Amino acid sequence: MYLPPYHRLDDRDALFSLIDAHPLGTWVCQSAGGLIVNHIPFLLDRSQGPHGTLLGHVARANTVWHELHTATPCVVAFQGPQAYITPGWYPGKAEHGRVVPTWNYTVAHAHGVAHVIEDRDRLLDQLNRLTHAHEARQAAPWHVADAPADFIDSLMRAIVCIEIPIHRLEGKLKASQDEAWADRVCTVNGLRAYPGEAAQAMADLVQNALDTHNRP
């Protein structure tokens, strides 16, 4: 991924938070037969391995798990908020006109090798943890044990546990850090006035980049 220094995101906690907040990963494997891509919600286990481990599962009917060998590299891309940025928001537009549109976004790329884990207890532990993480926003969180045991058993037989110890983590935060200070401030205001969750999340990222670094 092309990473100009001002858009490089090296802060591991920030990258981990991005994965937690946007866990649907685009999982790309380079197999002998070519690229295999699947979209899988991953759970990040920060404590497993030096750079954390991604835990997920796929349907047994998904042939990807037959193709995974120790020499099969993969990358999982996690995509955070994004927004089109119009120069119409920039004070610089009237002052000197040296402005153009851009696209802001943030992504984390987790590189590693995926392992197939045939272990019922580990799979159940993963399902419980995934459920716990995502049910946190529910008034009365659902639990795996709320479903009949025979039903859960039959579903578990139809899926396979995947674990990807992260070997290398790369991140990009393109949040207007390379624009003029006043243009960045007005980008936050422009995004705030725009509808939708993604625009508000991007406004937070542009503001946060103003608050934390790159102060002129």
Added chain:
Amino acid sequence: MYIPTAFEEHRPGELQRVLREHPLGALVTHGPNGLDANHIPFELDEATGPHGTLRAHVARANPVWREVPADGADVLVIFQASEAYISPNWYPSKPEHHRHVPTWNYQVVHAHGRLRVMDDERFLRGLVARLTREHEQRSLQEKPWKMGDSAPEFIDGLLQAIVGIEIEVTRLVGKSKLGQNREARDRLRASAGVEALGNAQAAEAMRGAGEV
């Protein structure tokens, strides 16, 4: 990509809608440094080629375009539309038998095609003008910004710093996993649940999933 029959997306209009409304594609490459992806906003030209043509630009400093042989390269671009976690709590049928588990809904399109590098100022000038027009319109600007609003020598300089890419699409593979395999009441109540958490896009996609 694993696609159960119920989630196959073949409707050309829907495939194109995903590409137009979610144009930030992940261009997947396998270069000297291994697997990689660059995230780039693409323009879809539906009229050129049997499956359309994607065009975009990258920074000249981005090595991705130098890795493409003169006769082009087969590439994959991944477009991701809305997505949402689905709680079994939302299904009205849950209390009846409890035979539900959580899932994740999402829509994606994989565009396969042949990439050619377009190191050509006319190509770039037309492309950035059209991209600007489209996105100024889509982001509902009262006074859409135009290329002509900028200083011409400034634009000339920026055009030197980017390189065009063009992908003739050979195959579009779409997956729409939106609860269309469930009872309508479960899908619609789950859509309302997703909307209550602030994800209007995914809620709308799920609502519309019954109308094939």
